[in-house]
Amino acid sequence: MRNNLIGVIAFLLYTTNTLICAVPIISGSVLKLIPIRLWQKLISSILDNCATTWVTINTWIQRITCRTRLQVTQHGTLTDKDWYLVIANHQSWVDILVLQRVFNRKIPFLKFFLKRELIWVPVLGLAWWALDFPFMQRYSKAFLKKYPHLKGKDLETTRKACEKFRFKPVSIMNFVEGTRFQSAKHKLQQSPFNHLLKPRAGGIAFVLSSMGDQLHKLLDVTIHYPGGVPSFWDFICGKVKQINVDIKVLPISSHLHGNYFDNAQHREAFQNWLNQVWVDKDKKLLELSAKA
Secondary structure, eight states: OHHHHHHHHHHHHHHHHHHHHHHHHHHHHHHTTSOOHHHHHHHHHHHHHHHHHHHHHHHHHHHHHTOOEEEEEEESOOOTTSOEEEEEOOOOTHHHHHHHHHHTTTSSOEEEOEEGGGGGSTTHHHHHHHTTOOEEOOOOHHHHHHOGGGTTHHHHHHHHHTGGGGSSOOEEEEETTSSOOOHHHHHHHTOSSSSOOOOOHHHHHHHHHHHGGGOOEEEEEEEEOTTOOOOHHHHHTTOOOEEEEEEEEEEOOGGGOSOTTTOHHHHHHHHHHHHHHHHHHHHHHHHHHHHO
């Protein structure tokens, strides 16, 4: 009963914080329609600060209500003046709260590549656009077969959407598995890993192809829940005592840049590299599980 009461209070606090912080972000999205580059850059900076404040208040709520202990191990230094590609294993919606809390004010505000259709989602689409979330246009193989003249157009469109990040540091987040880990999915995939689904290389290859050499560093994040993977409700009710987070700061090597979608040799090399990252991540999870 006590935990459920804490959960209700926390949920109301999260909701209130979200509604209050959404007002300047949505209002700012209208101001960004003024087609003056310096003006738009200024408004974007202000809106990023609003989003950062939203995460900061959410963190305070977590510390007051659930008091979950985050054990963070960091290999390398972080700065909010650099450009990052962030990858992590995915087990629960709590992962996003953890990532926001760990990286808040340490690196640029986390942003996700979104499907172009999502820009039409009421309220949220406008907020994502205002916060400079990149919207990507992807064409299926069947579509390109019917309209071959559009081949490469999706990458070009996304690259143009990312041009604003050339002079503005950014952190692009990608859950490489493409979905949350579940035992049924793990079995269906026949995944060779103990605690992970198979990594999907196409997503981060698309990000790197779109942003070229603008992304300087890779943050390889491993999230581990010693007490078992929690639901969002478990987390806000204060049932999660500890979360382990391991962060590796790695350079993005030049060999990762290339034509992933049309060069078979580069695609194989890229997939081998990512698979090795996942082998190391699986070993880390086994190590953390043994200590739990």
